[in-house]
Amino acid sequence: MAEAVLKAWSAFLGTHARALRRVEARLKAAGMPPLEWYDVLLELERAGGRLRIGDLAERVVVAPYNMTRLLDRLEADGLLGRERLATDRRGAFAVLTAKGGRLRKEMWPVYEAAIRDVFAPLTASEAQTLERGLDRVAARLRAADRDGPEAAAAD
Amino acid sequence: MAEAVLKAWSAFLGTHARALRRVEARLKAAGMPPLEWYDVLLELERAGGRLRIGDLAERVVVAPYNMTRLLDRLEADGLLGRERLATDRRGAFAVLTAKGGRLRKEMWPVYEAAIRDVFAPLTASEAQTLERGLDRVAARLRAADRDGPEAAAAD
DNA sequence: GGTGTTTAATTGCAAGTGCAAATATATGTG
DNA sequence: CACATATATTTGCACTTGCAATTAAACACC
Numbered sequence: 001m002a003e004a005v006l007k008a009w010s011a012f013l014g015t016h017a018r019a020l021r022r023v024e025a026r027l028k029a030a031g032m033p034p035l036e037w038y039d040v041l042l043e044l045e046r047a048g049g050r051l052r053i054g055d056l057a058e059r060v061v062v063a064p065y066n067m068t069r070l071l072d073r074l075e076a077d078g079l080l081g082r083e084r085l086a087t088d089r090r091g092a093f094a095v096l097t098a099k100g101g102r103l104r105k106e107m108w109p110v111y112e113a114a115i116r117d118v119f120a121p122l123t124a125s126e127a128q129t130l131e132r133g134l135d136r137v138a139a140r141l142r143a144a145d146r147d148g149p150e151a152a153a154a155d
Numbered sequence: 156m157a158e159a160v161l162k163a164w165s166a167f168l169g170t171h172a173r174a175l176r177r178v179e180a181r182l183k184a185a186g187m188p189p190l191e192w193y194d195v196l197l198e199l200e201r202a203g204g205r206l207r208i209g210d211l212a213e214r215v216v217v218a219p220y221n222m223t224r225l226l227d228r229l230e231a232d233g234l235l236g237r238e239r240l241a242t243d244r245r246g247a248f249a250v251l252t253a254k255g256g257r258l259r260k261e262m263w264p265v266y267e268a269a270i271r272d273v274f275a276p277l278t279a280s281e282a283q284t285l286e287r288g289l290d291r292v293a294a295r296l297r298a299a300d301r302d303g304p305e306a307a308a309a310d
Numbered sequence: 311g312g313t314g315t316t317t318a319a320t321t322g323c324a325a326g327t328g329c330a331a332a333t334a335t336a337t338g339t340g
Numbered sequence: 341c342a343c344a345t346a347t348a349t350t351t352g353c354a355c356t357t358g359c360a361a362t363t364a365a366a367c368a369c370c
Contacts, residue, residue: 061172
């Protein structure tokens with residue numbers, strides 16, 4: 001377990017667990033809902049306020065059946081609504097409400113401060129390397145998910 | 156959301172979710188238990204086969220009450236045992252069994268292949284930067300956890 | 311030596327998650 | 341058109357997690 005990739009993986013996992021734990025704690029301490037809610041609200045906002053449930057699930061990286069239930073909770077809080085679409089009535093949009101937009105804005109300062117605090121030990125250049133490298137990894141994983149998971153193991 | 160730290164954070168979260176999902180899928184496809192089991196077994200092995208339950212929880216980054224239940228499952232599978240200690244009978248050791256050691260060894264090749272596959276897009280130098288940076292972050296978080304969580308928000 | 315405080319581990323219960331099946335609708339083919 | 345097949349979302353059920361409370365043993369100190 002001496003090699004760079006393996007050590008990087010181990011640091012990746014360990015740091016993620018600790019970092020998430022702290023960020024969630026900060027949000028909770030500020031009386032805010034979990035991080036996941038923020039992600040959903042943000043993705044909706046980015047998409048202009050409405051997004052197919054499946055797309056949302058893919059972007060937030062949550063299994064579709066869990067997205068259903070996550071949306072149930074947000075909807076119960078009035079942060080978003082659902083709209084069945086007319087053209088294909090199997091599908092539905094999640095639609096951001098004004099309240100949802102407001103909550104997202106309220107959460108951001110707390111979230112941002114937590115991120116900056118947690119990642120404070122990184123230099124700007126490290127942060128950039130991290131971003132680029134991990135984005136490349138994620139892009140490949142996303143592609144593999146699309147082309148069928150088997151194709152991924154291939155090359 | 157243009158700044159390096161924030162983009163790095165976002166890549167960090169997104170990549171973690173996708174990467175973990177794939178690694179877990181690979182383990183399951185090979186008929187192996189979840190990643191978490193591996194971590195427990197590995198930490199025990201590293202510690203020479205026995206570790207206080209609280210220490211184990213800290214190393215694996217799991218809340219103590221969840222460690223209790225995680226150990227219940229591993230114990231039910233014969234992968235480890237518990238030993239109440241004589242000097243302080245509140246505390247207990249988790250003790251690796253031969254079967255536990257064997258399982259860990261069996262899991263490793265599958266796990267390693269998955270890691271290498273997922274992190275394949277990283278150059279060695281990126282991997283090293285990642286490892287160093289994230290380890291520094293984790294070290295600070297660990298320290299803050301020890302010194303009481305309030306101290307962390309301080310500086 | 312008894313009383314109050316701290317610590318390690320566990321547990322009850324409510325909430326969240328994974329998996330496999332169900333529902334409802336669309337699409338393709340003979 | 342009828343029928344098998346595919347897609348988007350949801351649901352039932354078992355398992356896992358988070359939180360607050362519990363148990364059990366040590367310490368502290370008067």
